[in-house]
Structures are given as structure tokens and as C-alpha cells.
Amino acid sequence: GDSVTQMEGPVTLSEEAFLTINCTYTATGYPSLFWYVQYPGEGLQLLLKATKADDKGSNKGFEATYRKETTSFHLEKGSVQVSDSAVYFCALYLSYNTDKLIFGTGTRLQVFP
């Protein structure tokens, strides 16, 4: 079935380090892909998205490129800040098959000064 696999956390980095959080998906169609972020004590909010192959989503210094050939949507940031500490969820949406977002298990990022 359709699914999303994320790297397990926590990911622990020093401020200004480079971040990669891996995300791969399995889908029978052509999904839209999303990264959501959950700050402590809050709900999820959309960070970025890409709706077709080779699209790059970007926001707040984060980027992710929709790679159809590797079925991946890895999240990257060149220089993380303490304020980026949160849980990051990769998700996919298939418009033809299901009326829901399918989420990965989430990756906790901890950034230390």
C-alpha cells in the first residue's frame, strides 16, 4: 500500500550545521509530497510542498526536491538554528485513491547552541 518512510531520530546537531532528513515513499500513482513541522506543544503546520516530479519546495531556508526516480523527498537546510528544533513529518497525498494525507512517523530534530 501507499506509505512514507522517514529516517529515525532524534537528529542532534549544533547550530549552523547542515541538515538532511531522509524521506522515501511508496505510491501507486503520482502523489503530492509535503513536509510538516510540529514545534513543541503545537499542532502541525505546513513547511513546504511539491506537487510533481522535479519540483522543489522551499520555505524558511528549508528545501526538498521531488525525485520520482528515487521516490524521495529529502528535507535539507544549509544552516540550522536552535529555533528549528521540532518534529518533522513527511507526508504524501494521492488525489485519486484516498481522501487523506499519509504521514511518516516523524523525525525529531534537536539543535544545540
Add this chain to the structure above:
Amino acid sequence: EAQVTQNPRYLITVTGKKLTVTCSQNMNHEYMSWYRQDPGLGLRQIYYSMNVEVTDKGDVPEGYKVSRKEKRNFPLILESPSPNQTSLYFCASSLLPGTRNTEAFFGQGTRLTVV
């Protein structure tokens, strides 16, 4: 301000005592859903609603009920809560699925503990 509001934020209850978690959105969205978040499992959909009086089961509907009598409200009902329903619950709303740019807006969550 566009928002999804859940209440309460925190709830401790006893096994078998009926409870309702409310959810309201102010964006005139047709689609609303409930998720539970558990460690190592991510978010799993409980129920969803495509519009008023239209609801359907998600992946983990057992032990839950919902209703959609008004477009803005989508309460989650636990008729007889059990300890395995201890979890963090999120309500979400969005425009109707079918658009590739569908973005879901989430409430702040309700942390439920059933003892």
C-alpha cells in the same frame, strides 16, 4: 486569522466515562479529519468528513464516533474510553481533496489520558 481550535488541550479521564473533544474551523473548509499521534507510529487517521452529514472511517476508527452537523464543527466522541486510547489527538481541516495543492490546517492538539 485562519485557525482550527480544539478543546480541551489536556484531559485526564477514567475508563468508561464518555467524553467529547470539540473541533472548530473558521476557513469554511469542506474536509475535516481527526488523527491520533503515537510514538513510533506517526499520525493515523481516525475519521474524516467530506461535508455536513458526510463522515467515513479512517485507519483506526474503533472506539470513536464523530458527527458533522455544521460545516465548521467536527467533534470526536469517545463513548467508553479505554487506556489504549491514551494519545495525542489532532483535528485538521482543508479544502476538499482532489486538488494537488491541498494543505491541511491542524489544531493544537488534545492530550488525552485514560486511567
